[in-house]
Amino acid sequence: MSKYSVLLPTYNEKRNLPIITYLIARTFEQANLSWEIVVIDDASPDGTQEVAKELQRIYGEERILLKPRAGKLGLGTAYIHGLKSATGDFVIIMDADFSHHPKYLPEFIKLQKEGNYDIVLGTRYAKDGGVYGWNLKRKLISRGANLLASTVLGTGVSDVTGSFRLYKKHVLETLMKEITSKGYVFQMEMIARARQHNYSIGEVPIAFVDRLYGESKLGMDDIIGYLKGVLSLVFI
Ligand SMILES: Nc1nc2c(ncn2[C@@H]2O[C@H](COP(=O)(O)OP(=O)(O)O[C@H]3O[C@H](CO)[C@@H](O)[C@H](O)[C@@H]3O)[C@@H](O)[C@H]2O)c(=O)[nH]1
Numbered sequence: 457m458s459k460y461s462v463l464l465p466t467y468n469e470k471r472n473l474p475i476i477t478y479l480i481a482r483t484f485e486q487a488n489l490s491w492e493i494v495v496i497d498d499a500s501p502d503g504t505q506e507v508a509k510e511l512q513r514i515y516g517e518e519r520i521l522l523k524p525r526a527g528k529l530g531l532g533t534a535y536i537h538g539l540k541s542a543t544g545d546f547v548i549i550m551d552a553d554f555s556h557h558p559k560y561l562p563e564f565i566k567l568q569k570e571g572n573y574d575i576v577l578g579t580r581y582a583k584d585g586g587v588y589g590w591n592l593k594r595k596l597i598s599r600g601a602n603l604l605a606s607t608v609l610g611t612g613v614s615d616v617t618g619s620f621r622l623y624k625k626h627v628l629e630t631l632m633k634e635i636t637s638k639g640y641v642f643q644m645e646m647i648a649r650a651r652q653h654n655y656s657i658g659e660v661p662i663a664f665v666d667r668l669y670g671e672s673k674l675g676m677d678d679i680i681g682y683l684k685g686v687l688s689l690v691f692i
Pocket residue numbers: 464465466467468469496497498528529530531534550551552553555598617618619620640643667671672673674
């Protein structure tokens with residue numbers, strides 16, 4: 457039977473972690489699938505790690521793996537760090553703040569099986585997908601980033617910056633070894649490199665709902681980093 461590893465990077469997600477864990481666990485248990493969650497916490501000051509340890513006591517340490525790091529080192533490297541401990545045949549990456557709802561997991565898994573896809577990505581920009589709770593500026597930046605990547609790089613997918621994805625584990629390992637970017641551009645580089653390998657990609661429309669509290673860290677540096685990233689990938 458296939459096993460699924462969920463990589464959950466966390467930074468100050470004390471309030472979200474128990475409920476997202478509950479919903480992920482319930483989804484896999486109902487589907488009778490083998491699973492584990494790898495929490496990659498970057499020394500969150502709000503005590504996220506204490507909550508993760510409590511969850512380990514409830515669900516078992518073989519189900520909830522806690523792989524902390526000493527400081528806030530960024531999302532891209534958090535996935536690389538978490539992947540080292542993942543034991544599943546498939547790896548799912550998702551946000552812990554409910555922007556990526558666990559209710560979509562069965563659709564990702566079903567589509568992957570149907571098409572034997574190497575990657576299944578959640579898309580906000582096809583069919584029933586959408587974004588809720590972002591202001592116009594952030595929406596335009598996201599649409600612009602996707603349009604740029606699809607025209608300049610010809611990625612052929614409708615959402616290159618989203619980060620709700622399912623990968624065959626060996627595919628993710630191969631891509632992670634080649635990745636050079638660390639910021640928001642990371643997700644786009646993954647798709648550009650996946651295209652180079654001719655990996656097959658399936659898409660599941662998702663509604664992305666912005667977190668209720670706290671703020672995103674997207675800034676001008678990220679936008680410039682993204683533009684540089686697209687240009688550097690033109691000639692890979
Ligand atoms: N370990 C770790 N986790 C982090 C860090 N920064 C953020 N996280 C965790 O990563 C997830 C996403 O972080 P957010 O800060 O909520 O990102 P966002 O602005 O909502 O951006 C989302 O949408 C973008 C697409 O438009 C995505 O590119 C991005 O990856 C993310 O999904 C959350 O679970 C958060 O706790 C970090 O430095 N370290």
